[in-house]
Amino acid sequence: MRVFGPKELQTDIIEKGLCSGCGGCVDICPYFRSHRGKTAMLFPCTLEKGSCYAFCPKAEVDLDELSMRFFGRTFDGSPLGHHLSIQISRAGGRVSSPNFQAGGTVSALMAFALMKGIVEAAVLTDREKLLPLPRLVKDPSEVLRCASSKYSAAPTLSAFNRAVREGIDRIGVVATPCQALALAQLRSNPLQKADFKDPAALVVGLFCTWSLDFRAFKDYLAGKMDPSIIRKVDIPPPPAEIMEIYDDQGKREIPLAEVRQLVLPSCSFCLDMTAEFSDLSVGVLEGRPDLNTLIIRTERGMEIVSQARKEGFLFTEDLPEENLKHLAWAAANKKKRALVKIKAEGLFNTGDGRRAVLRFSDEAAGAILAGEDGK
Amino acid sequence: MTAGAKKRKEAPRLLMGNEAIARGALEAGIQIASGYPGTPSSEIIENLSRSAAERNIYVEWSTNEKVATEVAAAASFAGLRALCVMKQNGVNVASDFLLHLAHSGTRGGMVLVSCDDPGALSSVNEGDSRPFARILEVPLLEPGDFQEAKDMTKWAFELSEEIRNFVFLRSVTRMSHASGSVIIGDLPAETRRPAFRHKGSLLDPDNGPVISLFPGIPELKHGPQQEKLRRAADIFEKSPFNTYQGPEKPELLIVTSSACSLYSREAVHLLGLKDRVGILKMGTTWPLPPELVKRHLAGTDRILFVEEVMPFLEENVKILAAEAATDLGIKYFYGKKSGHIPSVGELNPDLVLSALRKILNLPSEKDPSDFLKKAESIAASAAPHRELTFCPGCPHRASYWSIHNAIELDGREGFVCGDIGCYTLGFLPCGFGTLKTIHSMGSGTGIAGGFGQIRRFAMNQPILAVCGDSTFFHAAIPALINAVHHRSPITVIVLDNRGTAMTGFQPHPGLAVSAMGEQAVDIDMAEICRALGARVEIRDPFDLEETQRTLNLMMEEAGGAQVLILRQACGLSPEKKGKKLFEVKVDESVCVGENCGCNRLCTRIFRCPGLLWDGQKKTARIDEVICAGCGVCAGICPSGAITKREAQA
Amino acid sequence: MTADPYNIIITGVGGQGNVLASRVLGNMLVRQGYEVTIGETFGATQRGGSVMSHLRIAKEGVWSPQIPRSRAHMIVSLEPAEAVRVLKDYGNEDVRILSNTRPVYPVSVIAGDVVYPPVEEIRSGVQALVPGARFIDATEEALKMGNPILSNIIMLGALSGFTPLPIRRSDFKAVISRFTPGDALDMNLRAFDKGRELMKKGKSKSVKRKQKSHGGKI
Numbered sequence A: 001m002r003v004f005g006p007k008e009l010q011t012d013i014i015e016k017g018l019c020s021g022c023g024g025c026v027d028i029c030p031y032f033r034s035h036r037g038k039t040a041m042l043f044p045c046t047l048e049k050g051s052c053y054a055f056c057p058k059a060e061v062d063l064d065e066l067s068m069r070f071f072g073r074t075f076d077g078s079p080l081g082h083h084l085s086i087q088i089s090r091a092g093g094r095v096s097s098p099n100f101q102a103g104g105t106v107s108a109l110m111a112f113a114l115m116k117g118i119v120e121a122a123v124l125t126d127r128e129k130l131l132p133l134p135r136l137v138k139d140p141s142e143v144l145r146c147a148s149s150k151y152s153a154a155p156t157l158s159a160f161n162r163a164v165r166e167g168i169d170r171i172g173v174v175a176t177p178c179q180a181l182a183l184a185q186l187r188s189n190p191l192q193k194a195d196f197k198d199p200a201a202l203v204v205g206l207f208c209t210w211s212l213d214f215r216a217f218k219d220y221l222a223g224k225m226d227p228s229i230i231r232k233v234d235i236p237p238p239p240a241e242i243m244e245i246y247d248d249q250g251k252r253e254i255p256l257a258e259v260r261q262l263v264l265p266s267c268s269f270c271l272d273m274t275a276e277f278s279d280l281s282v283g284v285l286e287g288r289p290d291l292n293t294l295i296i297r298t299e300r301g302m303e304i305v306s307q308a309r310k311e312g313f314l315f316t317e318d319l320p321e322e323n324l325k326h327l328a329w330a331a332a333n334k335k336k337r338a339l340v341k342i343k344a345e346g347l348f349n350t351g352d353g354r355r356a357v358l359r360f361s362d363e364a365a366g367a368i369l370a371g372e373d374g375k
Numbered sequence B: 001m002t003a004g005a006k007k008r009k010e011a012p013r014l015l016m017g018n019e020a021i022a023r024g025a026l027e028a029g030i031q032i033a034s035g036y037p038g039t040p041s042s043e044i045i046e047n048l049s050r051s052a053a054e055r056n057i058y059v060e061w062s063t064n065e066k067v068a069t070e071v072a073a074a075a076s077f078a079g080l081r082a083l084c085v086m087k088q089n090g091v092n093v094a095s096d097f098l099l100h101l102a103h104s105g106t107r108g109g110m111v112l113v114s115c116d117d118p119g120a121l122s123s124v125n126e127g128d129s130r131p132f133a134r135i136l137e138v139p140l141l142e143p144g145d146f147q148e149a150k151d152m153t154k155w156a157f158e159l160s161e162e163i164r165n166f167v168f169l170r171s172v173t174r175m176s177h178a179s180g181s182v183i184i185g186d187l188p189a190e191t192r193r194p195a196f197r198h199k200g201s202l203l204d205p206d207n208g209p210v211i212s213l214f215p216g217i218p219e220l221k222h223g224p225q226q227e228k229l230r231r232a233a234d235i236f237e238k239s240p241f242n243t244y245q246g247p248e249k250p251e252l253l254i255v256t257s258s259a260c261s262l263y264s265r266e267a268v269h270l271l272g273l274k275d276r277v278g279i280l281k282m283g284t285t286w287p288l289p290p291e292l293v294k295r296h297l298a299g300t301d302r303i304l305f306v307e308e309v310m311p312f313l314e315e316n317v318k319i320l321a322a323e324a325a326t327d328l329g330i331k332y333f334y335g336k337k338s339g340h341i342p343s344v345g346e347l348n349p350d351l352v353l354s355a356l357r358k359i360l361n362l363p364s365e366k367d368p369s370d371f372l373k374k375a376e377s378i379a380a381s382a383a384p385h386r387e388l389t390f391c392p393g394c395p396h397r398a399s400y401w402s403i404h405n406a407i408e409l410d411g412r413e414g415f416v417c418g419d420i421g422c423y424t425l426g427f428l429p430c431g432f433g434t435l436k437t438i439h440s441m442g443s444g445t446g447i448a449g450g451f452g453q454i455r456r457f458a459m460n461q462p463i464l465a466v467c468g469d470s471t472f473f474h475a476a477i478p479a480l481i482n483a484v485h486h487r488s489p490i491t492v493i494v495l496d497n498r499g500t501a502m503t504g505f506q507p508h509p510g511l512a513v514s515a516m517g518e519q520a521v522d523i524d525m526a527e528i529c530r531a532l533g534a535r536v537e538i539r540d541p542f543d544l545e546e547t548q549r550t551l552n553l554m555m556e557e558a559g560g561a562q563v564l565i566l567r568q569a570c571g572l573s574p575e576k577k578g579k580k581l582f583e584v585k586v587d588e589s590v591c592v593g594e595n596c597g598c599n600r601l602c603t604r605i606f607r608c609p610g611l612l613w614d615g616q617k618k619t620a621r622i623d624e625v626i627c628a629g630c631g632v633c634a635g636i637c638p639s640g641a642i643t644k645r646e647a648q649a
Numbered sequence C: 001m002t003a004d005p006y007n008i009i010i011t012g013v014g015g016q017g018n019v020l021a022s023r024v025l026g027n028m029l030v031r032q033g034y035e036v037t038i039g040e041t042f043g044a045t046q047r048g049g050s051v052m053s054h055l056r057i058a059k060e061g062v063w064s065p066q067i068p069r070s071r072a073h074m075i076v077s078l079e080p081a082e083a084v085r086v087l088k089d090y091g092n093e094d095v096r097i098l099s100n101t102r103p104v105y106p107v108s109v110i111a112g113d114v115v116y117p118p119v120e121e122i123r124s125g126v127q128a129l130v131p132g133a134r135f136i137d138a139t140e141e142a143l144k145m146g147n148p149i150l151s152n153i154i155m156l157g158a159l160s161g162f163t164p165l166p167i168r169r170s171d172f173k174a175v176i177s178r179f180t181p182g183d184a185l186d187m188n189l190r191a192f193d194k195g196r197e198l199m200k201k202g203k204s205k206s207v208k209r210k211q212k213s214h215g216g217k218i
């Protein structure tokens, strides 16, 4: 992995609008901070190699290297990434909350992991009014407070960085794909520190096709309603083409076409729909907003799922073939769209010392480009 | 030498130019003195305020220079002698009133002292106030040494009463802030009893109302005013403040004034030219006494003007020479126009030396000696440049830290408009380059107000202004009123460090004490702003997080003009100076230093002079001699390596 | 006095008490019957800039408040780098130098943009050029006395043993009591005496503390 410094991060990523606001570079040092969904560099830092650049999921990401590190093989571009099994799931009888975005799988797993001491603390994403806020949670009951999806970009990883600085060495984290990718880089010790130990004990990834620019989203809503009393935001499955917003007065519907205008530009550079660099990935089950799709990727993930199921924290069943096909189709589409875009911008596998967004083998790229397209 | 130096009964004292001016005013029997602080003028009022009780005079630091001249003028209208003091930029502020005053004339002697700062050694610009005398049509005096500074000030009051108009006395930094021997004179025993006589006719200069103009009939006031100026010129023909040194028919005549006369003398002395070059030192520089000048022009063909900033003498003498050209014939002039004297910056003996060498075709300066060359080469590495910075413990550093961070976090390319005070340095690294416009007192607020209005054309940048507490009262209030009234969406930050810190901690209307140390009404700036209808927040700039958070909220919510008062006393304020609030230490084992995770935030970016970088241990540490113990750096260290402990008293 | 006027430059950094030192010295010499002109630049005194006072000590007459280039007879520096800075503009073969050893680092040095050489290097450079140049640990002594600000007075005391000018303790006492509050008189006198003692003993021949270089990346 090629590692550069804060200057390159600023010019290549932040100034070019490639930053997804994941918080990977925030709270490592005093220079990068996140404010209302945007990452800002406060002062120039002169280091030639920095954690900030190394962790960034848009700066010189080597997917082959990461894939080798976590799954023992190079990146093949398959739609759903490396996995052991895919299931339907929801929270078991031991946990319940009206806040669950879908089946509550994510919250249930994290609460379980905390309770069992599998993780010491969990990095989650709460919100204050409309603004997503990273939170470091140590008490299982607090996990439920953070349930539900916040559809704008959150600097969730800043809380992870803070936890590391606090010296916590078994951290659980719920991460969107870009956050999970940043985390994967962090976990592979890119600056080769001698005393490094992987601090992540459980990574639960979220499916994600895009997230919104918080400031734009807030301004947009401000023209329509009081964003400070919003209780939940949801995107019902197609062909609805709407975003549903619940507040004290009930539900409002906003055309998705308008919302898509507020998507972060950096999302169009993201290949990953299912958070491939995680132990477990969770999304909504197509057509069943009260259930989740659960992808089990690692032995560690498999182990936790089976324990949680045994102890009544989780309920799972097999995923119908039809759902799987549709999921893979959607994921393959995202990959292809993003790769076309990255190549068009000249940011894929660049040579001559120029810095790239992404690197992986030409075979895998070929497979992606030859894959699904349209309906 | 000069007028007062004749009686040698008292031993000379070493007085600063400003002390000499203050003494001259006391000897003239002033009863009122007013001014606004500004380097290099401030010591005049400070000195007078120390004598106020003993001499039974009234001294004040006025809200601004215009008000100061109005206060002094009132005393003059009532028949008292009054002194008014400011730095050159202050004359610009006062000029509106002064133009009226010059028309109405004065009664008791009134002298306006402007201390100019050629080279802008401690100013934002090196403006020359002398042309104001020409614009205002009042007499101008310029002392050439310290004795003159005293004697001339005293005499200026007599002149003022003689012509019934105020007299302009101009000093410069190298006069005001230099010291030399002065033989002092007696102080008057009596004081005058004031009365404002206004019952006489409109045109009665002694007993009528004091009115500056009759609309449509300029002759009534402007005519007499010009007559006063002619009288002054007559008097100047015989003034002892205009001196000549040199041969009767010099090869070259230097025409000079002020500190430049001392540089000229030294240059002539060093070159051994006293039999070839004459020096006409003018003390009365406007209006120039025409006969005296012509007499000296007649004795030579070549004239060099040695003066700073504007070619004021040069132009005025040239006009006289042109008028008398039929008698005087052709003259060769050297000065700023010819390039022999630099047209910017202050002068010194060496610059005069090189002008003389060039004009008189003397062998040019030797190459720098071996010695100087060697010294130069040592200096190249051993005398690193000292860039200006805020003092250790300065609240401005903390304020700018938070302002800078708030703007960067906000991310919309917000900017700050600034003005004059210590905080002007905010455009430098010590203020993290935060200030983007700097002009006159209060203009940061006014300019911000204007930027605020153009946001309506889809400019999204947040707009901020800073002004000091003294500046707030001096000139920011009208600008703020304008911004509030027109709903300009700006955030004005008052850097309230509890005094006029830049010039030496003079009180201002926000404090409960006057120049004379008497009880005064402390005007609450927050209440003023609230009364205007502005949202007002008050924070302690040493609380960095809270200050930044507040600013971000204000920037996000800026609907109209709002005010954030950042209140923390200056590190040099009497209550803080020399006292450390905290013992501050760096824990070397915790300091991250140059590594990723800090990269020397405290020394490289925060740059308080109280911090040091130990290049061998690769950690930061505190310089106990310099650190003022404010403890702010403890709050910026990302690793908690800088710790503060309350200092034992 | 060998020259007339005799030109002294007192230099240092804002906040070191340079202006007080020059006023006190000037007034002491006035008491000895000299006519003294002092030029000062103190606009930026407290703001980290270099501060210089020019003293013209003459039998008679007012002199330019700025000493012409390369015509200083004596340079008193409250800070070692400032001694060098003044030397390059006002020095000459016959100049004498008395300097404090304690650096006040410019912020650009603190920030690491510029290097401040070890004091020993400055000292040897200066002494190579001006063999009689003296360096004394005025700030260290002042710290021992409890207040670093006294270093300017220690330097004045040291100057009394280093110049042909009549710099008398009695004049110092008379003048300093006009300039500082009463309770500081004793402290100031002790500082003055300490300076004289340092000069006499030549105690300051070597810089005892090991000097380090600060700032600058290595």
Ligand SMILES: Cc1cc2nc3c(=O)[nH]c(=O)nc-3n(C[C@H](O)[C@H](O)[C@H](O)COP(=O)(O)OP(=O)(O)OC[C@H]3O[C@@H](n4cnc5c(N)ncnc54)[C@H](O)[C@@H]3O)c2cc1C
Pocket: A099, A100, A101, A102, A103, A104, A105, A106, A107, A108, A123, A124, A125, A126, A132, A146, A147, A148, A149, A150, A151, A152, A153, A154, A156, A174, A175, A176, A206, A207, A208, A209, A210, A211, A212, A282, A283, A284, A285, A292
């Ligand atoms: C921006 C975004 C886009 C998504 N897009 C899709 C999609 O296209 N298709 C799909 O199937 N699923 C998507 N999801 C996932 C889906 O909304 C649910 O989060 C997922 O199904 C888990 O449901 P749950 O009931 O188990 O979650 P819950 O038990 O309610 O827990 C939700 C968890 O998500 C975390 N979280 C919330 N917002 C964020 C955020 N902005 N960044 C990081 N973590 C966050 C919280 O910490 C919480 O732990 C998206 C989620 C987000 C945040």
Ligand code: SF4
Pocket: B586, B590, B591, B592, B593, B594, B598, B599, B600, B601, B602, B603, B619, B620, B636, B637, B638, B639, B640, B641, B642
């Ligand atoms: S800010 Fe703190 S960690 Fe960084 S160099 Fe200074 S003392 Fe060390």
Ligand code: SF4
Pocket: B392, B393, B394, B584, B608, B609, B610, B611, B622, B626, B627, B628, B629, B630, B631, B632, B633, B634
């Ligand atoms: S405590 Fe820190 S910020 Fe304050 S004066 Fe000392 S070194 Fe500077």
